[in-house]
Amino acid sequence: MSRVHTSAALALLAAAGIAHAAPDLGQGVKQATNWTAIIMFAVFVVGTLFITKWAAAKTRSASDFYTAGGGITGFQNGLAIAGDFMSAASFLGISAAVFLDGFDGLIYAIGFLVGWPVITFLMAERLRNLGRFTFADVASYRFAQKPIRVFAASGTLVVVAFYLIAQMVGAGQLIKLLFGLDYWIAVVLVGALMMVYVLFGGMTATTWVQIIKAVLLLSGASFMAFSVLAQYNFSPSQLFQTATELHAKGDAIMGPGSFIKDPISAISFGMALMFGTAGLPHILMRFFTVPSAKEARKSVLWATTWIGYFYILTFIIGFGAIVLVGTNPAFKDAAGALLGGNNMAAVHLAQAVGGDVFLGFISAVAFATILAVVAGLTLSGASAVSHDLYATVFKKGQATSENELKVSKITTICLGIIAVLLGIAFEKQNVAFMVSLAFAIAASANFPVLFMSVLWKDCTTRGATVGGFLGLATAVALTVLSKSVWVDVLGNSAAIFPYASPAIFSMAIGFFGIWIFSITDKGTRARIDRAGFEAQEVRAETGIGAAGASAH
Amino acid sequence: MDQDVVQRVKSDPNYQKLKSTRSKFGWTLTWAMMIVYYGFTLLVAFNKEFMGSRIGDGVMTWGIPLGLFVILFTIVITGIYVRRANREYDELSDAIKAKVGAA
Numbered sequence: 001m002s003r004v005h006t007s008a009a010l011a012l013l014a015a016a017g018i019a020h021a022a023p024d025l026g027q028g029v030k031q032a033t034n035w036t037a038i039i040m041f042a043v044f045v046v047g048t049l050f051i052t053k054w055a056a057a058k059t060r061s062a063s064d065f066y067t068a069g070g071g072i073t074g075f076q077n078g079l080a081i082a083g084d085f086m087s088a089a090s091f092l093g094i095s096a097a098v099f100l101d102g103f104d105g106l107i108y109a110i111g112f113l114v115g116w117p118v119i120t121f122l123m124a125e126r127l128r129n130l131g132r133f134t135f136a137d138v139a140s141y142r143f144a145q146k147p148i149r150v151f152a153a154s155g156t157l158v159v160v161a162f163y164l165i166a167q168m169v170g171a172g173q174l175i176k177l178l179f180g181l182d183y184w185i186a187v188v189l190v191g192a193l194m195m196v197y198v199l200f201g202g203m204t205a206t207t208w209v210q211i212i213k214a215v216l217l218l219s220g221a222s223f224m225a226f227s228v229l230a231q232y233n234f235s236p237s238q239l240f241q242t243a244t245e246l247h248a249k250g251d252a253i254m255g256p257g258s259f260i261k262d263p264i265s266a267i268s269f270g271m272a273l274m275f276g277t278a279g280l281p282h283i284l285m286r287f288f289t290v291p292s293a294k295e296a297r298k299s300v301l302w303a304t305t306w307i308g309y310f311y312i313l314t315f316i317i318g319f320g321a322i323v324l325v326g327t328n329p330a331f332k333d334a335a336g337a338l339l340g341g342n343n344m345a346a347v348h349l350a351q352a353v354g355g356d357v358f359l360g361f362i363s364a365v366a367f368a369t370i371l372a373v374v375a376g377l378t379l380s381g382a383s384a385v386s387h388d389l390y391a392t393v394f395k396k397g398q399a400t401s402e403n404e405l406k407v408s409k410i411t412t413i414c415l416g417i418i419a420v421l422l423g424i425a426f427e428k429q430n431v432a433f434m435v436s437l438a439f440a441i442a443a444s445a446n447f448p449v450l451f452m453s454v455l456w457k458d459c460t461t462r463g464a465t466v467g468g469f470l471g472l473a474t475a476v477a478l479t480v481l482s483k484s485v486w487v488d489v490l491g492n493s494a495a496i497f498p499y500a501s502p503a504i505f506s507m508a509i510g511f512f513g514i515w516i517f518s519i520t521d522k523g524t525r526a527r528i529d530r531a532g533f534e535a536q537e538v539r540a541e542t543g544i545g546a547a548g549a550s551a552h
Numbered sequence: 553m554d555q556d557v558v559q560r561v562k563s564d565p566n567y568q569k570l571k572s573t574r575s576k577f578g579w580t581l582t583w584a585m586m587i588v589y590y591g592f593t594l595l596v597a598f599n600k601e602f603m604g605s606r607i608g609d610g611v612m613t614w615g616i617p618l619g620l621f622v623i624l625f626t627i628v629i630t631g632i633y634v635r636r637a638n639r640e641y642d643e644l645s646d647a648i649k650a651k652v653g654a655a
Contacts, residue, residue, distance in 0.1 A: 103603075106619040107596060113623060114589045117630045121578040121585075125637070237610045244611045254613040255604020256596045263597040270593050293645075294638050301634045308627045312620065538561045541571055542645045544652070 031340055033180035036360030037367075041179070044212075044368050045193060051208045055201030062401040065202035065408055066133040066383050067288040072207055074295035078302020080207045081286050083214035084376050085112065085307050088170055088369045089435065091217065091314060092343045098318020099326065099345035102243070102253025105318055107260065109311035111270055115277025116304040120297060123278055126454050127287045128296040129543040130536065134380075135284040135446065136388045139453045142532030143461040144525055145397070148449075149388040151468045155446045156281040156384035158472065159438045160377050161422075163282075164415075166434040167377070168423030171370040177340045178347065178363035183427055186367075191420035194375045198382065198412045203289060206375045213372040216365045218306065221313040224346070224362075227353035228320030236316075243322045253322070265500035269436075272503035276439030279446030282380035293543050314346075321345035324352045374419070382411040433484035436501060440479060444471035444506035452514045454540060457533045460526040463518025471510025478502030560652050570644040574637070581633055585626065592622050 059065055072080070090112065098105030131137040136152030168187055175186030197205045232238040240254065247253050260266045277283065290296050325331050325348040331339055338344055350362035386408035391399040399407075449468040452459045479485055481497035518526075539545050561567050595618070596603055603615035 103613075103615050103619070106616070107593075110589070110592065110619060110622050113626050114585060117585045117626055117633070118582055120630050121582045121633055237612055240611050240616075251611065252604070254606075254611055255615050256600045260593070260597050263594060266593050266597040267590065270590060274589065294642055297634045297637055301630050304630045305627050308623045312623060534562070535555070535558045537571075538558050538567075541574075542561060542567070542648050544557065544561065544649055 030176040030182070031178070031180045034178060034360060034363060036356055037179050037363035038181075040360050040364035041367055044216075044364055048193075048197065048205075048209045048212065051212075052197050052201035052205040055204035055208065058204055059200070059202040062133070062387070062404040062408070064204065065405055066285070066379075066387065068203040068207055070289060070291050072289040074290055074298025075302055076207065076211055077286055077290050077295070077299035079214045079306065080210040080289075081283060081299060081303035082306035082310070083210035083217075083369075083372055084283055084286070085303070086214060086217055086310050086369065087167070087373050088174060088366045089166070090311075091221070091369065092174075092346055092366060094311065094314045095318040095321060095346040095349075096342045096344075098315055099321040100342055101257050101259065102247070102249070102319070102322075103255050104257050104259035106311075106315055107256070109314060111273035112277075113304065113308055113311060114270075115274040116300055116307070118274060119278045120300045120304075123450070123454075124287060124296045124300050125293040125543075126540040127284060127450075128290065128293045129540050129546045130454070131288050133285075133288060133387045134383050135281055135450060136384070136392075139449050139464065140392075141453065142536045143453065143464060143529055146393050147461055147465040148453075149393050151449065151465045152446070153384040153388040153393075155279075155441065155449075155468065155472060156388075157381055158476075159279075159281055159442050159446070160381040160384075160415075162434040162438040162441070163280075164374065164377050164381075164419050165422050165426050166431050166438075167370050167374050168419055169426050169429070169431045171367065171374075172423060172427060174367060174370065177344060178366060184424060187420050187423035190371055190374055191416045191423070193371055194378055194419075195412060195416040197375045198379050198416075199409055203285075203379060206372075206379050207286075207289065209375060210372045213365065213368045214306065216361075217369060218310060218313075220350075220358075220362050220365050221310060221317065223358075224320065224349060224353055225313045225316040228316055228324065228349070231324075239316075239319055239323065243319050246327050247322050261500070264504065268499055268504035269501040271507060272436065272440045272443050272501045274443075275447045275503070275507065276441075276443035279442030279450065280438070281384065281442075281446065282376045284446075284450075285376075285380045285383065293546075317346050317349060320353070321349045325349050328352065378412055378415050378419070381415050382408045385411040430484075430488050433479060433482075433489070436484070437475070437479045440475040440501055440503050440506060441472055443503050444475040444510045445469070448507065448510040448514055452511070452518075454536075456518075458518055458530055459514060460518045460521040460523075460529040462521045462523070462526065463514045463516075466517040467510055467512070467514030470513035471506050474506035474509045475502050478506060557652055561648055564648050564651055566644050566647050566651070570641060570648065574641055577633070577636065581629055585629055588622060588625050592618060 058069070063069055094105050094109050097108055127135070127138055130141050134152070136149050139152055140148035168190060171190045172183040172186045175181050176183055197209055229236070229239065232242065244251050244253060287296050290299055325338070325345055331348040333339055338348065347359065347362060351359040386404050390407045391397065391404045445468045448471055449464045453464055478497045479502055481495065482499065482502065483495040486492050486495045603618070604613050606613055
């Protein structure tokens with residue numbers, strides 16, 4: 001891939017702006033082999049494999065596998081949730097967006113954060129009180145199991161698939177840039193390591209890998225932001241002053257640019273991020289790993305704090321890159337473009353402030369980040385298949401914990417192989433739309449079903465299933481017709497759906513579908529569904545009857 | 553859960569108090585968060601000039617402190633809820649559980 005392509009892709013990203021929920025990593029150029037980074041990454045891998053070995057000894061039942069036996073503390077879980085959110089795309093992508101456009105990068109970052117309070121206020125405790133392993137446990141609490149589980153498993157697998165492809169392609173592009181290795185090596189490496197973590201260590205290993213990575217990433221980013229500010233006597237205004245003097249766009253980087261085009265796109269995009277967060281299966285699953293509602297609340301507060309802090313750091317890092325990387329010819333090619341593309345802004349800054357060793361450290365952490373996120377996604381996909389489809393739908397709740405565990409492990413292997421194959425198949429594709437599509441589906445299908453089943457008395461099996469599928473189908477269809485797929489992937493000249501995100505329409509259709517198909521539902525099942533609300537509400541509010549931590 | 557426990561919990565005044573105060577507080581804070589976030593988004597969409605205008609003599613614009621405010625607001629509002637819930641609401645649910653003799 002040529003460098004021209006990289007910058008073109010990024011220019012597109014900047015211009016298209018809110019078309020993408022997460023800045024993608026674009027097409028990278030293979031760099032010289034970076035042994036420091038490879039050795040540091042190897043140290044991370046060896047360390048996490050030891051943790052996996054320790055976790056494997058504790059992972060005996062299905063409950064251990066899915067939820068680490070419910071024994072994770074609020075603080076640990078908060079770090080793990082933050083780890084799920086601080087992906088390589090958000091670290092490199094948001095700092096690159098700030099590097100290119102300044103203020104516009106901040107708009108991205110804010111969107112990713114604002115969903116958390118809503119989860120805390122309306123969902124977190126109720127999820128913890130009603131569920132065991134998957135969000136389908138909550139959504140199907142008082143309904144006919146089969147249709148809701150089939151819907152929830154579809155919602156989970158579709159979201160996981162799009163998210164996973166974006167991560168795998170990102171891993172491949174990143175390894176070319178950071179380690180100087182071939183694309184396929186990254187994809188196979190991520191697939192294989194992730195399988196080892198999930199297969200042997202289940203949720204315990206996945207959580208600890210995520211925690212370690214979160215701590216490394218937060219420390220690295222803190223050091224970078226600190227070093228940048230130290231050069232300006234810890235005065236942000238001096239940093240901003242210098243940045244406006246040096247940046248080609250001058251004062252324009254201090255205010256909104258082309259990122260938000262029209263108000264409908266802006267609101268729709270905001271809704272996808274805000275409510276999508278509350279519908280991501282790999283995030284929801286983490287609420288079942290803590291022993292009580294109190295710990296569930298604490299974990300969201302910690303997660304929100306770390307993620308918010310992290311986005312403030314990326315903002316400073318982006319400005320740091322403007323002043324320290326953008327002006328240094330050593331980081332640029334003959335044409336004046338950043339070596340390896342604009343997504344390398346944070347990586348070059350690492351070298352500028354900390355030399356080769358720190359560069360290796362940040363590169364290794366960026367790659368470890370993808371690995372940890374992929375492991376969490378796979379685990380949530382595997383639990384949808386084994387717990388929702390196999391144990392509940394296929395075996396009608398009669399499966400033994402042993403068999404359920406076996407199916408989870410087989411599914412993990414299948415998902416790992418599929419992820420590697422898709423990662424390779426999508427190498428040259430523009431996958432920028434995939435993460436935003438995953439958020440839109442989560443907001444339009446998973447979230448409405450979860451929300452209505454828990455809070456609305458008259459919701460029925462039929463309403464939730466039909467409405468959920470309508471939301472899912474609308475989100476996918478409108479994304480295909482929007483610019484990010486219709487024009488950028490399929491090559492048509494103009495988009496049929498004019499807005500950047502489908503959420504405002506697809507969420508409305510999801511909610512309306514649930515409402516209309518519930519109130520018109522007069523069947524026997526509908527009566528059972530409505531009668532079940534009282535008991536569900538008592539348990540959701542008080543936690544009476546909810547599972548505590550398993551004894552270890 | 554057996555229907556008898558459900559009815560006993562429902563008739564407990566503590567349960568009614570827990571349900572109504574928590575729901576009211578949760579929705580109030582949810583609306584506050586929505587107003588702040590969508591307010592910020594609409595300001596960016598409709599009034600780019602204001603967001604890009606300087607506050608004082610330096611290069612600092614209104615947009616940057618407002619953006620950072622949204623981030624801090626998100627963290628603080630979550631903290632406010634969690635603090636109250638972990639004291640007041642958990643006490644109420646423990647009292648309810650003790651009364652019906654459930655774990």
